[in-house]
Amino acid sequence: MNGKTWGGSRILLVEPDSLIRRTVVGVVRTLGFVDIREASTYESAEKLLQAFSFGGLVVALANNGDGTALIESLRVGGTRCPADCGVAVIVGSCDAQRAIDLQALQVRRIVLKPFKVKTLLETVAQLAA
Amino acid sequence: MIPAPMPADEADRLQSLRQLLILDTPPEERFDKIVEFAAAEFDVPIALLSFVDENRQWFKARVGLEVCETSRDISFCGHAVASGELLMVEDALLDERFADNPLVVGEPHVRFYAGAPLQLSDGTVAGTLCLIDTHPRRIDRIDVAILETLRDLILAEIQGQGAAE
Numbered sequence: 001m002n003g004k005t006w007g008g009s010r011i012l013l014v015e016p017d018s019l020i021r022r023t024v025v026g027v028v029r030t031l032g033f034v035d036i037r038e039a040s041t042y043e044s045a046e047k048l049l050q051a052f053s054f055g056g057l058v059v060a061l062a063n064n065g066d067g068t069a070l071i072e073s074l075r076v077g078g079t080r081c082p083a084d085c086g087v088a089v090i091v092g093s094c095d096a097q098r099a100i101d102l103q104a105l106q107v108r109r110i111v112l113k114p115f116k117v118k119t120l121l122e123t124v125a126q127l128a129a
Numbered sequence: 130m131i132p133a134p135m136p137a138d139e140a141d142r143l144q145s146l147r148q149l150l151i152l153d154t155p156p157e158e159r160f161d162k163i164v165e166f167a168a169a170e171f172d173v174p175i176a177l178l179s180f181v182d183e184n185r186q187w188f189k190a191r192v193g194l195e196v197c198e199t200s201r202d203i204s205f206c207g208h209a210v211a212s213g214e215l216l217m218v219e220d221a222l223l224d225e226r227f228a229d230n231p232l233v234v235g236e237p238h239v240r241f242y243a244g245a246p247l248q249l250s251d252g253t254v255a256g257t258l259c260l261i262d263t264h265p266r267r268i269d270r271i272d273v274a275i276l277e278t279l280r281d282l283i284l285a286e287i288q289g290q291g292a293a294e
Contacts, residue, residue: 026278117275
């Protein structure tokens with residue numbers, strides 16, 4: 001797998017909720033507007049980011065902040081992805097401080113739960129554009 | 130009202146349906162979760178996982194409907210099962226198949242219906258995942274893709290291919 005690159009329009013979705021993840025991935029693949037890969041845990045996402053290049057990342061962050069390390073690793077060039085690649089996050093809540101913290105990580109979009117699948121599809125399409 | 134036609138493979142269909150051993154079983158969270166998700170995603174008051182038995186449609190999972198079954202001859206799902214394709218009725222009052230259907234002129238006053246057929250691996254259609262609204266509406270190709278993906282998740286569960294998470 002070393003050296004393989006999926007290119008700029010490939011998106012990685014990191015979402016522990018299998019119903020949301022499988023629905024989004026299924027619809028994206030049906031419509032075929034972007035190549036999407038999925039991870040159900042941060043550990044498996046980390047492995048994918050170490051092995052492949054993605055053009056965008058959508059990651060569901062835990063309320064305790066778990067998942068943020070993925071974005072930090074990406075921004076310091078610790079993955080095979082471009083350090084400036086587009087990132088969107090899914091969060092259960094977002095206060096002012098968290099928004100500032102995410103802004104510092106150059107997060108392009110914050111998707112608040114609960115959300116529509118269509119909202120996440122738009123986010124994926126924007127990152128892939 | 131035009132009752133749903135019988136599928137040509139009705140005997141095989143009923144046999145396959147019964148082999149699923151799902152009729153008249155208790156509610157299950159794995160199906161309830163998908164149907165509740167569908168109702169929320171589409172903002173519809175009613176969403177159903179419906180299996181079309183010989184003389185009835187029976188709901189394995191349901192949102193917004195108290196009854197657990199209705200007669201097959203007045204069912205919208207029977208039409209989707211007979212065609213084997215997604216059935217979309219934007220306004221039941223304007224559709225001769227359903228305009229004077231008791232489910233349209235009476236409770237629950239169906240106006241909009243979208244049903245994705247549950248086609249089993251042997252090709253027979255066991256039922257549908259369907260959305261119902263009491264107002265006319267349209268859904269676009271992305272909505273259809275979402276509904277069909279949720280239907281596929283149900284099929285995977287029914288046929289033992291669901292994700293082990």
